[in-house]
Amino acid sequence: MTMTPEQAAAFSETFNRLVANVDQVLLGKTFVIRLGFTALLSEGHLLLEDFPGTGKTSLARAMAQSVRGTSSRVQxxxxxxxxxxxxxxxxDQRSNEFEFHAGPIFANIVLADEINRASPKTQAALLEVMEETRVTVDGISHEVARPFMVIATQNPIEQAGTYRLPEAQLDRFLMKASIGYPDHTSTLRILEGSAVKAHETVVPPVVSAAEVIALSEQARTVHVDPSINDYVSRLIDATRSAVEVRLGVSVRGALALIRTAKTLAAANGRHYVIPDDIKILAEPVLAHRLLLDPEAEFDGVTGSSVIGQLLIETAPPSDRQAV
Structure with missing residues (x-):
């Protein structure tokens, strides 16, 4: 069943209320907030590479409060x-049985702070739960809460003593983004509210966890024209043949781009995907999945710059075809 225009309008209205709710806490960062909720409603995870003190924890907490969910933070x-x-x-000596004590991963939104400071073995503990939304301990599987999302952060500076995330781990993140510092106007508003500590700020819930699950299921029904699939396929192929790239985007990355484009289309009040949805999401969804050639990396080439160039070189379908 394909999403109707009326359902798309209702989806957009709810999505915009969620974004506006978090925007009270993370001032001037509407685009990043929209990416966060796009990842959540696409049932994916978000990697934030940013400097300390830019509001990563506030984003995770406000998102959890907006969906009437639980949040946890793992340093x-x-x-x-x-x-x-x-x-x-x-x-347990009283019952003469082993009792499972759930860890912080059993929350709706989990903030994995400075994920690259832990050993690869510890990082790998997230692989199963991020992919299958369950944890296996001593051979017994435990389902995590739904909705479920990991927001991981890593610091682009102070790389001494850190472990670079392996490609398999990066591929599990639906998107990678950066919050960045606020502009002058937003900074003034933040300073005016300095009497309230960040952890004391509470935003009212907008939807329930059950409604988030329903919205995620609705987003899957957005129409994708064959010409859009062809466009994404050509874009993915181009990442594999680019001279600066040693390893291009996987099939998982292509599926992630289509999945997030469906959610973004619905968030914009459309029941169908257009090429602009792909262009907006290509960099946050695909750039971190590229393994660059060492010489190109030494010359200052980044995944974002490669995706930007490929978007210029890869012709999109016409709007009429996409609709």
Missing amino acids: FTPDLLPGDITGVSIF
């Missing part, structure tokens, strides 16, 4: 163990 450090994230089984 990744070199001595963090996988069980500190997933939880552990502890023997």
